[in-house]
Amino acid sequence: MPKVLISDKLSEQAVEIFRARGIDTDFRPGLPAEELLSVIGEYDGLAVRSATKVTAEVLARASNLKVVGRAGIGVDNVDTKAATEHGVVVMNTPFGNAVTTAEHAIAMMFALARQIPQADTSTQAGKWEKSKFMGVELTGKTLGLVGCGNIGSIVADRARGLRMRVLAYDPYLSEQRAIELGVRKVDLEELFAEADIITLHTPLTDSTRGIINAEALATMKKGVRIVNCARGGLVVEEDLRAALDSGHVAGAAFDVFVTEPATENVLFGHPNVVCTPHLGAATSEAQEKVALQIAEQMSDYLLTGAVSNAINVPSVTAEEAPILRPYMRLAELMGSFCGQLTRSAIRSIQIELEGHAAELNADPIKAAAITGVLRSQVDSVNMVNAPTMAHQRGIDISVTRHDREPDYQTLLRVTVTTGTRTREVVGTLIGGDKPRLVGVQGIGVEADFAPRMLYVRNYDKPGFIGALGSMLGEAGVNIATFHLGRRESGGEAIALVEVDQRVDDAVLASVKALPQVVRVDSLSF
Ligand SMILES: NC(=O)c1ccc[n+]([C@@H]2O[C@H](COP(=O)([O-])OP(=O)(O)OC[C@H]3O[C@@H](n4cnc5c(N)ncnc54)[C@H](O)[C@@H]3O)[C@@H](O)[C@H]2O)c1
Numbered sequence: 175m176p177k178v179l180i181s182d183k184l185s186e187q188a189v190e191i192f193r194a195r196g197i198d199t200d201f202r203p204g205l206p207a208e209e210l211l212s213v214i215g216e217y218d219g220l221a222v223r224s225a226t227k228v229t230a231e232v233l234a235r236a237s238n239l240k241v242v243g244r245a246g247i248g249v250d251n252v253d254t255k256a257a258t259e260h261g262v263v264v265m266n267t268p269f270g271n272a273v274t275t276a277e278h279a280i281a282m283m284f285a286l287a288r289q290i291p292q293a294d295t296s297t298q299a300g301k302w303e304k305s306k307f308m309g310v311e312l313t314g315k316t317l318g319l320v321g322c323g324n325i326g327s328i329v330a331d332r333a334r335g336l337r338m339r340v341l342a343y344d345p346y347l348s349e350q351r352a353i354e355l356g357v358r359k360v361d362l363e364e365l366f367a368e369a370d371i372i373t374l375h376t377p378l379t380d381s382t383r384g385i386i387n388a389e390a391l392a393t394m395k396k397g398v399r400i401v402n403c404a405r406g407g408l409v410v411e412e413d414l415r416a417a418l419d420s421g422h423v424a425g426a427a428f429d430v431f432v433t434e435p436a437t438e439n440v441l442f443g444h445p446n447v448v449c450t451p452h453l454g455a456a457t458s459e460a461q462e463k464v465a466l467q468i469a470e471q472m473s474d475y476l477l478t479g480a481v482s483n484a485i486n487v488p489s490v491t492a493e494e495a496p497i498l499r500p501y502m503r504l505a506e507l508m509g510s511f512c513g514q515l516t517r518s519a520i521r522s523i524q525i526e527l528e529g530h531a532a533e534l535n536a537d538p539i540k541a542a543a544i545t546g547v548l549r550s551q552v553d554s555v556n557m558v559n560a561p562t563m564a565h566q567r568g569i570d571i572s573v574t575r576h577d578r579e580p581d582y583q584t585l586l587r588v589t590v591t592t593g594t595r596t597r598e599v600v601g602t603l604i605g606g607d608k609p610r611l612v613g614v615q616g617i618g619v620e621a622d623f624a625p626r627m628l629y630v631r632n633y634d635k636p637g638f639i640g641a642l643g644s645m646l647g648e649a650g651v652n653i654a655t656f657h658l659g660r661r662e663s664g665g666e667a668i669a670l671v672e673v674d675q676r677v678d679d680a681v682l683a684s685v686k687a688l689p690q691v692v693r694v695d696s697l698s699f
């Protein structure tokens with residue numbers, strides 16, 4: 175039974191779902207970092223929000239871990255690169271808290287426009303400062319969205335409902351989508367120059383870090399207001415403080431900070447600053463949605479192999495998973511066949527799909543084939559890290575779908591090249607799920623992928639089968655099955671021999687010394 179640890183304050187619905195699906199679940203919100211390090215080795219899954227830092231050190235200790243699930247959107251607290259290297263899937267819930275966070279951004283905008291937090295404090299202090307809190311109307315004002323993905327789009331929709339004019343800067347936003355959303359796609363300079371209120375909705379990346387700094391602030395309208403419910407670090411906090419102090423910026427509403435938990439911050443204490451403690455996703459509706467979604471996604475992955483909303487592997491739907499699983503197994507075995515025959519640096523791996531296979535999601539099949547090829551070189555390779563490992567080794571990967579009619583209902587071909595050699599195997603599924611080899615090096619030969627096999631390349635001349643049989647017999651090696659194939663033009667032939675015992679190097683050397691034999695390899699699957 176898989177075992178999952180929940181180390182952050184997720185809705186307890188997550189626990190119920192994991193347990194209902196037969197997953198042993200430990201609910202330990204607020205688990206200290208040192209304890210996480212000492213217990214993580216026991217778990218197959220780790221469910222978190224933003225508090226737990228899933229560092230390279232945690233991942234190095236996580237010898238059984240298969241999946242990290244983030245109940246929320248931002249995965250910046252997870253070292254995704256290290257997770258990928260360790261073969262751990264990282265998944266999030268990209269939509270579950272988007273509406274709630276967009277609503278928080280709108281609430282922050284109102285809080286700024288009408289100074290609601292300041293007026294509340296003053297009123298409850300018995301001051302009744304009616305003339306002190308003169309606000310601004312939002313109707314007719316220009317809202318500048320930096321980032322117009324899930325949350326930015328919802329903010330745009332709500333802002334249009336408030337009769338605001340909406341500009342969006344997002345290099346990945348298409349003109350068509352901008353028209354659908356009723357926003358004007360602009361460049362950053364135009365947005366800064368025209369917006370009365372700027373709201374940030376991008377991830378924190380190298381291109382967005384400090385996107386609002388002193389230089390940017392200087393190009394904004396005097397009296398601009400800034401909302402950040404995305405990530406600390408998008409705004410240079412010291413630069414913003416200076417612009418607030420000078421009066422150039424009329425107000426700022428921040429939910430996220432460079433350092434969190436933010437117990438102190440340069441923005442704190444300014445009369446025109448409104449802060450919340452990373453509450454963007456904090457509604458009961460959003461928390462139920464993200465907890466439920468992440469528990470379902472992680473359970474699906476651990477129990478069926480279905481992958482949804484993963485950051486570092488291709489998605490496999492629950493419907494696809496049972497169909498793809500035998501193909502992934504076949505691709506991995508075929509890759510392994512090529513990998514075991516390859517003793518030098520690999521230049522390329524080509525995966526070809528024909529018949530039914532050509533209609534499937536090729537990404538998981540590709541990852542499985544690469545895993546198989548690399549497994550004879552690297553122990554730690556798996557479906558998650560295989561494409562990265564191939565990339566790091568400079569291996570060129572290609573996938574081709576053919577629409578020609580294959581001889582079999584469904585067919586995969588894996589071709590591995592090195593500087594000097596090409597290995598090619600062809601495989602199919604018998605009865606829908608049983609892997610079967612049907613060709614090697616362009617020669618038709620049918621065989622199962624047996625636990626122990628000999629692969630023999632020989633000249634098609636009399637005497638070979640008898641000589642090989644008696645040599646193995648004398649060495650006490652029983653032949654379970656024997657499959658032969660030869661090039662129709664003659665000359666070259668292949669034998670795939672399933673054996674019941676391991677064939678030691680001395681026997682392999684004697685087989686190799688037979689006059690008809692070109693090469694012999696011991697393979698295991
Ligand atoms: N405060 C909270 O509690 C809270 C809750 C949920 C999400 N978030 C954060 O909100 C942010 C947005 O989330 P989302 O779900 O909308 O993400 P998303 O991926 O759907 O959208 C992000 C958008 O930013 C755009 N983008 C990327 N680089 C950009 C750049 N250099 N300049 C301009 N735009 C750029 C992308 O094209 C994309 O459209 C994330 O940082 C997320 O972590 C915060």
Ligand SMILES: O=C(O)[C@H](O)COP(=O)(O)O
Nearest residue numbers: 223224225246247248455
């Ligand atoms: O990226 C997110 O989903 C938000 O930042 C929410 O974070 P939280 O789950 O820690 O509230």
